Amino acid sequence: MSDKVRKRLEVTVVCTTFLALTVLILITSARFRQKLTTVRIDDKGTPRLGEVLPLREKSIRDVTLKTLSGLNGGKLDLVVDKGASFKRVVEVMDSIASPKTNKPPAGP
Secondary structure (H helix, E strand, O other): OOHHHHHHHHHHHHHHHHHHHHHHHHHHOHHHHHHHOEEEEOOOOOEEEOOOEEOOOHHHHHHHHHHHHHHOOOOOEEEEOOOOOHHHHHHHHHHHHOOOOOOOOOOO
């Protein structure tokens, strides 16, 4: 096995282990889960998970919020700073509510 493949395998194992531990913590700790299921949108429009982890990229935000919503029975707390734009609030709410589909756009 080449060094490049070995490094990729090591990174994959570490990431998978981290993800599994994170899911385990979310499922077992109600207080921790409640804190992590709070989404705060700051005055610059950046959504933050648990008021700490910024969710700037739309694809990551969509998957993260949809997954956490499912783990918490479809509920997330949304805290919005006074200066946040309404457009950003709607985008975050759409990330929580919309099901992900991988259908290609309809052609002419």
